[in-house]
Amino acid sequence: MRLINVNTFKLEEFLDYRAPPYAILSHTWGDDYEELSFRDVEDGNINKPGIGSVKFRGCCRQAAEDGLGYAWIDTCCIDKTNLVELSEAINSMFRWYQCASICYAFLSDVPSDDNFRQKGSKFQRSRWFQRGWTLQELLAPKTMRFYEWRLLGNKGSMSTTIASITGIPRHYLLGIAALHTASVAQRMSWAAHRDTKRKEDLAYCLLGIFNITMPMIYGEGGEQAFFRLQEQIMKVTRDDSILAWGLGTNDSSTNNTGNIIRRDQTLKYTSSVDMSGGSIRAHLPLHTTPMGQIIGLLSCGPENNSQLVVGIPLIELSVGSSDEYARPRGYNSSLYLTTVAATEPKPIRIKHDNQENVPVDLGGLFFHYEDDDFTDINLKIVDVAPRSCWDEERALIMSTPIAHDGVVGQILIRLRHDIQDSKDFVVVLEYKKESSDTRVECLVFICSRNLLFEELVLYLPSMMQKLYGKRRAKNELLSLSIALERVERQPIFVIRPELVLDGVFATIDATVELGAQKLIRESLQLLEENEETERESNELKDQMNSCDTSLNEIKKEQETILAKLKELRMRQKALVAKETEYTGTRTKITTRQDEVKKKLSGLSTQWENIQERWDTLGQDEILRCTLPGTTVLQWAAAKGLIEVVKQRLENGSDINASDQNGYTPLIVASLGGQFEVATLLVEHGARLDAQTQKGATALVPAAISGCVELVQLLLDKGVDVEGGGNPEGTTLQVAAYYGHADVVRLLLDHGADIEAKNRSGVTALVAAFNGEKKDVTKLLIDRGAQVHTCDEDGKTMLIRASAGGDTEIVEQLLAIGKINLNARDKEGRTALEWATQNGHEAIVQLLGDAEKDEVDAEGLENKDIELVITQTNASYKKAVEALKENDGDIVNAIMALSI
Structure with a gap:
């Protein structure tokens, strides 16, 4: 530059x-x-x-x-x-x-x-x-x-x-x-009233606004330059508002599109608007109006009304394919409700040529007239609606084609007498497509000169019922009828005015009709407004009454509130005095709390010293009490101090009070085996169903203590033999673990479940074995306890006894018979393997002998079997099986077991 x-x-x-x-x-x-x-x-x-x-x-x-x-x-x-x-x-x-x-x-x-x-x-x-x-x-x-x-x-x-x-x-x-966010129609409208010295420049000056480039061809003319501009715009945008102002030859037709914006979500398109082969290609929903006019609906509309879209008038060309249309000359875009845009878009081509080049034969009708015919009776055509149908130079009125059978089209012609103040004649040419032909009817009426033709066109549908059959009319000067002469086999009619001899016939005066309709509308509007006003007046009266009622209620409520406020002020004064009093009291309490806290700390220290001294006297660990939490009644019950217990009960101590672990006096007395104290507490109403935090009743600690009399007492009083559902163990399990054989017998006699398990899967038999209580273990086995039950490690009783070297238990288990000698734990080991590994030779011998009893060794020498066992460390059963499989061949048997 x-x-x-x-x-x-x-x-x-x-x-x-x-x-x-x-x-x-x-x-x-x-x-x-x-x-x-x-x-x-x-x-x-x-x-x-x-x-x-x-x-x-x-x-x-x-x-x-x-x-x-x-x-x-x-x-x-x-x-x-x-x-x-x-x-x-x-x-x-x-x-x-x-x-x-x-x-x-x-x-x-x-x-x-x-x-x-x-x-x-x-x-x-x-x-x-x-x-x-x-x-x-x-x-x-x-x-x-x-x-x-x-x-x-x-x-x-x-x-x-x-x-x-x-x-x-x-x-x-x-x-x-950004400019690109404005629709094409908006941007075009900004240039609508502008001009340039050279007509081509009216297109060239818009290049930057649309961010496009194209070569300058001065001499091509403004129309061609503008067409090329449109083509370039269509290449870079999907905005069909470019059609909102029509296929005009310049942008002066865009002056009403300044508020037209894109509606991306109103209609759905499958391709952009573009130009090809002299036509614009687009996907548009097509709408046919009641008058037979085809409208292409665009995805754009006024910015201030989302319920309207722009529609462009189209005519379907009779030549070419059925998807080719043209823009009829003189028909402008209009706004339509979005509800008519619900039809599916259709791919169409809109002929892009200058409208003067569009073929004449578009399926419409042509009405020709001679000016002299009207001049002879002092009449002149002054207007035609739609105006675009009138070719005044050729004395021709053209209809637009009708898309469907039965749809009615109308053209209005206004005739004026050359004498002032006479009323105008209006001719309605009404045409309707029927099968392969078109029926045309002519109606005539009058109107005043000052009646706007646009207003007449607008309200004509409301007059049509009265107009039907009115083929003649008269004003102050003459009576008139219109004859239509059709040119044979052509869609052309000649309009001929004819004077009518005076006769008796009714003439429709549109001015009077519209005046009456206007009065009707004004009357209805006035009555509706009066109804609305009366309704509002009644509503205001109701609102006033409601307001007065509310004001009275508010006044009463205010008086009530004032009285309450007075009462509250007095109450507040009393509360302030109370607050002062309680603040002083609280200060004293705080001081005393500090003293008590210090004293409790000292007492706790002294208690620990006493507990240590009790420990030296052989106090059971489970009877060790802590401060804070231990009451005199609870401690006396645990220690068997019956006189102290009696005294506390007489003084009203809570017999069922529990500490932080849920231990009541009865539970701690049972834990200590204090039969007399427990009997006293039961007699004074101690709760037998009270449970510790772990869910145990007094029967469980009684079983732990081993006091048979105490257990018998509680069972006689109806305490559940299982001990209340303690997940860590039933009454029978804890008695077995601690080796209290008499308690175990008593519990079994009262129906205790010998196979019940705690949450670790331990039965009473396993508990006794874990507690190394052989006599109880033997007792439980004798009473039918399942010896095949496994613990959490998968070990049966035989495996545990063999691994632990408990020869008596092993002998007892083997004596039961039907013991699975080959059962394996989670480590994959048998009882014999555990006994062998741990060096329990006596048990190894016992298990080996038991195994021999189960194995059929007929036909084999004992020395051969022993040799295989010695060389391979295999069980007796496996040694026998290996020898049998190898037909007694010792070498092959040893090799088979060694693989």
């Missing part, structure tokens, strides 16, 4: 990405001879008369004041005689304005004392806001000031006014929102 050195006024060339900071000028061009051209600056001719020199020097001077060394002005920084350079510059211009440090907008038609906020100010009517190129120059720069070489203001401070002038929302003006 070329830049002007603001000090030397010379042009210097830079690569875009190496350009130094520069100012840029935005202005409107004057006459070409006044503007400074590239050649003028190159030749140093910068002082030639005219506005160009003023802008050149003003821009350079302001840039220098702003600390910038360079400036850019489009008139002189581009060599417009070089078409390649011109095309490159136009495609780069938006970026150049965007990258400028500051943009000066020179408004030559705005005086420096102009109040830009005032309606109709010179600023608001400036030519700068009407030119095409200044649109991108307004949007691109980050910083922009307005000058008449005296500062008028900046874009930020003037943004509200500029937004009002241009229709561009402030968030786009100030660069808060």
Whole structure:
């Protein structure tokens, strides 16, 4: 790009990405001879008369004041005689304005004392806001000031006014929102009222706003340039709002689309809008109106109403495939409720050619008239609705094609008499497609001259019932009927007016009808408003009554609250006195607590000393008591001090009080085997079902003590023989563990479960064995305890006895018979293997003899068997099996066992 050195006024060339900071000028061009051209600056001719020199020097001077060394002005920084350079510059211009440090907008038609906020100010009517190129120059720069070489203001401070002038929302003006977030229709609308000197430039000046590039072809005409612009836009966007303003030949048709935004979620498309083969390809839901008009529904709509979408009118072409449509000339886009857009999108092609080139035969009707026929009776056609149907030059009225059978289409023709104050005639051409033909009917009525045709079209459906059959009408001057003559086998009708001889017939006056309808609407509206007002009046009366009731309730409640507050203040005064009293008391209690705590600590120390002395006297560990927690009654019960127990019971001590472990006096007496004390406690109502924290009743500690009489007492009183469900062991298990054989017999006699297990899987037999209580173990075996039961290590009683070297137990177990000599524990070892490993020779002998009794060694020599056992350390059974499998061959048997 070329830049002007603001000090030397010379042009210097830079690569875009190496350009130094520069100012840029935005202005409107004057006459070409006044503007400074590239050649003028190159030749140093910068002082030639005219506005160009003023802008050149003003821009350079302001840039220098702003600390910038360079400036850019489009008139002189581009060599417009070089078409390649011109095309490159136009495609780069938006970026150049965007990258400028500051943009000066020179408004030559705005005086420096102009109040830009005032309606109709010179600023608001400036030519700068009407030119095409200044649109991108307004949007691109980050910083922009307005000058008449005296500062008028900046874009930020003037943004509200500029937004009002241009229709561009402030968030786009100030660069808060990116331009691509505005819909195509919105961006097109910003240029709708702007113009350029060359018509092609009206398309070229929008390139940067849509971030696209295309070659400049001056001479192609504005229409072709705009078509190429549309094509490039469609290549880079899925935004179908480009169709919201139609396939117009320029952007002036976009002036009503400024608030049209994209609706990404309203409709669903499978492809983008694009152009190919002279047609626009799109996926659109198609809607047919009650009048037979086909509407293509777009995924865009007004920003302030999400319930509406834009619909474009279409006609289906009779030539080509069924998916080809055209935009009928003169029919504008309209808004439709989103509910009609529920149909599935359909792939269609919209013919892109100029509408004048669309084939005439589109399935519509043609109504021809002769002006002279109407002139002869002093009538003239003054309007047709839709206006687009009227080709006045050819005296032709054309209908749009009807898509489906039975759908009615209408065209209205307004006729006016040349005598003032007479009423107008209105002709309704109503046509309906039936099978392969179209039926046309003509209806006539009158209306006043000042009745707006648009209003008449709007309310015509409400009049149709009265109009049917009215083929003639009369005003103050004449009676008229309309004849339609069809050209044979052609969709062409000739309209001929005919005077009617005066006769008796009714004429519909639309002015009267619409006046009556208006009165009906006004009356209904007034009555509805009156009903609403009366309803509101009644609601207000109810609200007033409710309000008065609430106020009375509030007043009463306030009086109640005031009385309560008085009472509460008195109560508060009393509480303050109490608080003072209790605060002093609490202080005394705190002091006493410290003294008591200190005393308890001393007592605890003394108690420990006493316990140690008891220990020297042979106190059982399980009877050791701790402070705090031990009461006099509890300790006396444990020690068997019956007199002390009696005294405490007489003094009202709690007989069932328990310590932190859940031990009651009865439980500790039972643990100590204190039969007399326990009897006394039971007689005084001690709870027999009381349990420790572990779930044991008094029967369990009684069993631990081994006191048969105490156990008998508790059983006689109905205590559960199992001891209350202690998970660490039943009554029988603890008695067995501690070796109390008499207690075990007593419990078994009372039905204790000999096979019950604790949470470790230990039975009474295993417990006795673990406690090394042989007599109890023998007793339990004699009483039928299961000897095959395994402990948590998988060891049977035989394995445990063999491993422990308990010869008597082994003998007893073997004497029972049917003992599994080959059972293995979790380590995979048998009883014999354990006895062998631990060197219990007597047990090894016992087990070996037992094994021999089970094995059939017939036909084998004992010395051979012993030799195999000696060499392989195998069991007797395995040695016999190996010899038998090898037919008595000692060597092979030894080898088989050694593998």
